Amino acid sequence: MGARGNGLPSQPFNFAYLDEQTKKMIRRAILKAIAVPGHQVPFASREMPLPYGWGTGGIQVTAAILGADDTLKVIDQGADDTTNAVNIRRLFAKTAGVRTTTHTVEATVIQSRHRIPETPLREGQIMVFQVPIPEPLRWLEPRESETLKLHALADYGLMQVHLYEDVATHGRIAKSYDYPVMVHGRYLASPSPIPKFDNPKLDRNPALLLFGAGREKRIYAIPPYTEVKSLDFEDHPFTVERWDRPCALCGAVDSFLDEVITDDQGGRMFVCSDSDYCETRRTEVPDAADD
Amino acid sequence: MTDAPLLRARGVTRAFDRLVACRNVSLELWPGEVLGIVGESGSGKTTLLRCLAGELVPTTGTVEFRTLENGLEDVHRMGEARRRFLMRTQWGVVHQNARDGLRMRVSAGGNVGERLMAAGARHYGRIRSEALAWLDRVELDRSRIDELPGLFSGGMQQRLQIARILVSKPRLVFLDEPTGGLDVSVQARLLDLLRRLTRDLGLAVIIVTHDLGVARLLTHRLMVMRQGRVVEEGLTDQVLDDPHDAYTQLLVASVIGA
Numbered sequence: 353m354g355a356r357g358n359g360l361p362s363q364p365f366n367f368a369y370l371d372e373q374t375k376k377m378i379r380r381a382i383l384k385a386i387a388v389p390g391h392q393v394p395f396a397s398r399e400m401p402l403p404y405g406w407g408t409g410g411i412q413v414t415a416a417i418l419g420a421d422d423t424l425k426v427i428d429q430g431a432d433d434t435t436n437a438v439n440i441r442r443l444f445a446k447t448a449g450v451r452t453t454t455h456t457v458e459a460t461v462i463q464s465r466h467r468i469p470e471t472p473l474r475e476g477q478i479m480v481f482q483v484p485i486p487e488p489l490r491w492l493e494p495r496e497s498e499t500l501k502l503h504a505l506a507d508y509g510l511m512q513v514h515l516y517e518d519v520a521t522h523g524r525i526a527k528s529y530d531y532p533v534m535v536h537g538r539y540l541a542s543p544s545p546i547p548k549f550d551n552p553k554l555d556r557n558p559a560l561l562l563f564g565a566g567r568e569k570r571i572y573a574i575p576p577y578t579e580v581k582s583l584d585f586e587d588h589p590f591t592v593e594r595w596d597r598p599c600a601l602c603g604a605v606d607s608f609l610d611e612v613i614t615d616d617q618g619g620r621m622f623v624c625s626d627s628d629y630c631e632t633r634r635t636e637v638p639d640a641a642d643d
Numbered sequence: 644m645t646d647a648p649l650l651r652a653r654g655v656t657r658a659f660d661r662l663v664a665c666r667n668v669s670l671e672l673w674p675g676e677v678l679g680i681v682g683e684s685g686s687g688k689t690t691l692l693r694c695l696a697g698e699l700v701p702t703t704g705t706v707e708f709r710t711l712e713n714g715l716e717d718v719h720r721m722g723e724a725r726r727r728f729l730m731r732t733q734w735g736v737v738h739q740n741a742r743d744g745l746r747m748r749v750s751a752g753g754n755v756g757e758r759l760m761a762a763g764a765r766h767y768g769r770i771r772s773e774a775l776a777w778l779d780r781v782e783l784d785r786s787r788i789d790e791l792p793g794l795f796s797g798g799m800q801q802r803l804q805i806a807r808i809l810v811s812k813p814r815l816v817f818l819d820e821p822t823g824g825l826d827v828s829v830q831a832r833l834l835d836l837l838r839r840l841t842r843d844l845g846l847a848v849i850i851v852t853h854d855l856g857v858a859r860l861l862t863h864r865l866m867v868m869r870q871g872r873v874v875e876e877g878l879t880d881q882v883l884d885d886p887h888d889a890y891t892q893l894l895v896a897s898v899i900g901a
Contacts, residue, residue: 505724509761513746513753516760519767520750520789585767 368415368448374398378416378571382562385573390535391503392486397569401443406436407465408566410482411443414463417478417562418444423451425459430467430608430625437465454628466529468550470607470629473559475576481544483565486572488532488542508540511583519588528593534581535574543580549592549608554580599624602633647709649674649815649847650695655704657690664690666871667704674814677841677848679862679879681855681894687871688851689739689819695849696736696817697726708733708815731758735808739820741800744807745792751778751803752788758811777806781836798829802836809840816841818850822857834860855898859883867891 366372374396381395400408418424424444428437432454440463441452453459456471463480473479489499492510502510511532518526531548535541543554544563554561554574561574574580584590598605600621607629609622624630648671655668665687672678680688693699695706697718707715708729718726738744745754755774756764764770775785781802783795792800801821808816821837822830838861841848852858858865858879866876867888875888886892 501723505727507724507727507761509757512760512765513749513757516753516756516767516770517749520752520771584765586765587768 365447367420368418368444368450369401370398370412370415374412375416378412381571382413382416382573385562385571386560386575388539389575389578390533390539390541390572392541392570392572394569395571397566400566402439404567405484407440407463407482409564409568409571410463410465410480410566411440411564412566413480413562413564413571414440414444414461415448417480418448418450418461420448420450422460423453423458425453425456425462425628427462427464427467427469427626429465430610431627433627455632456628464546466545466547467608467625468546468553470604470624470626471632473553473557475558477559479557479559479561481546481561481563483542483544483563483570484567485530486542486563486565486568486570488530488540503539506538508534511540515583515585519585525584525588525590531590532583534583536578537581540583541572541574547593547608548582548590551580551582551590552592556580595622597622599630602630604630604633647715648672649676649709650849651707651709651715652695653705653707655691655694655701655706657687657694657699658702663871665694665868668868668873669704670866670876672815672847672849674847675841675845676864677850677862679858679865680849680851680868681853681858681865682868683853683894686868688853688868690871691868692736692817692819692849692851696734697730698736731761732811732813734813734815734817735811736817736819737801737804737808737821739823741792741797741804744804745800747791747793750789750791751783751795754792754803754807755810757807762811773810774806777810780809780840781806782832796829798825798833801825801833805836805840809844809846812844813846815847815849818848818852820852820854821850822852822854830857837861855883855895867894 378395381393385393398412400411424441426437426441428434444450445452456469461478465482487499489502489510492514493499515525529547530542530545531551533541533543533551533554543551556577556579558576560576563572582590595609599607599609601623604624607624607626610625612621612623614621650672653669657665668691682688694701700719706718708718709715752771752774755777756770759770759773775788778785778788783799783802792803795803822833834857850861862879865879865882867874869890875882875891882891883895886895
């Protein structure tokens with residue numbers, strides 16, 4: 353906190369925290385990533401004022417693309433009011449002076465960890481994903497030199513073997529988040545740890561989707577209206593999670609629900625993980641939960 | 644279609660720094676033929692095999708494989724994508740150590756199905772039934788399809804390697820000491836299996852071994868290597884019954900009852 357006690361830093365920061373040279377470097381990586389959908393572009397990831405794993409990749413991408421007239425929304429686990437989301441939002445409010453919002457429809461840039469908003473995105477919006485492990489083949493092939501080669505040759509049989517193992521062991525593809533996708537029919541990519549529920553939203557999305565991995569120093573992108581296909585088998589097709597009840601707060605039947613434990617007597621409720629979506633619905637349809 | 648050999652090597656030499664592991668080896672292999680490469684440890688057998696299989700680039704010399712589309716193609720000068728494609732469809736290597744040839748963290752079924760999936764198979768049921776059929780053919784118990792290879796015995800691991808390769812219906816199989824470390828009765832069963840499969844599928848095989856008994860039983864032709872050079876070659880019975888080179892004579896004489 354600043355010595356002046358007004359909440360402003362004592363030393364002024366450059367607009368959106370990062371210096372202009374760094375932002376330029378990141379923008380070049382982003383442009384390249386957009387040109388080659390799904391391909392991981394290396395970039396010189398900087399030290400950020402928060403630990404790896406808290407969204408350093410996403411923050412750098414956001415910093416590089418943010419303009420003074422942007423409106424920023426930050427989501428963590430679907431919610432706008434969690435520690436990580438609040439602090440990242442505040443970082444950019446302070447260093448870039450941009451407007452912030454919790455409403456998906458108002459935002460021009462949405463940084464996210466774990467979710468894509470339920471409200472459909474539109475042209476002109478940019479989603480920034482925080483990615484812990486950008487390499488979908490990492491757990492199957494530890495050598496970076498080899499995974500690079502597999503991507504270059506579009507040799508993705510290994511990933512299919514992984515899915516085969518799932519079906520053989522569990523009777524279905526058990527992967528429920530970070531579910532691997534083929535982008536534009538060419539590159540295998542990790543959609544970041546979003547639930548597979550959100551995978552269909554990646555396909556032909558009107559918004560630009562950017563992915564930043566700070567520790568692994570990679571940026572990749574899914575440009576607007578790009579075909580994104582979740583891997584599967586013909587006889588075990590890709591499916592998303594379903595719940596046998598609506599959201600306990602807003603009554604939505606089409607959103608991703610979190611289970612919330614309410615007491616130690618086994619009490620629980622299922623509520624929308626997208627807090628903005630849930631709140632908006634409750635203000636529009638106040639009696640929804642009573643129906 | 645048999646006017647050209649399936650595999651042709653000319654003047655293959657491979658050096659590791661100043662050590663020349665194999666020197667100026669030339670050979671031709673025809674469809675359905677089983678060629679043995681024998682010699683003591685360190686004679687350059689495995690280096691030669693790896694050069695032939697496309698895993699190791701020879702220092703000088705060429706290796707050509709007759710593909711279905713283009714006739715003889717230089718294995719080491721084609722693009723890597725093409726070479727990898729041929730390596731997993733047209734030929735395969737059964738390694739001496741099963742751990743080099745199997746994915747130890749993937750079930751037996753996944754191991755067998757890998758080449759199918761790499762070639763684009765996306766129907767789980769069909770991949771699985773194909774894997775089961777191959778487990779049957781190599782005499783592995785179908786009920787163990789979901790077990791990890793680490794739970795298999797040495798002989799079973801070798802058979803699993805064979806199934807994993809043959810599933811893609813290759814035309815050429817490289818065997819690197821396939822019976823190494825197995826006890827004699829297990830060896831005998833494996834040899835039986837190999838003999839039957841090569842005959843039934845019309846496979847061409849190059850088998851590297853230091854066991855003259857294995858060579859006698861499986862191979863049609865034999866090459867004897869010593870210190871990186873081929874010292875003698877010919878029909879297997881000829882070489883073993885009437886060895887000309889002094890080293891081959893020593894080799895044959897030092898085996899009991901081969």
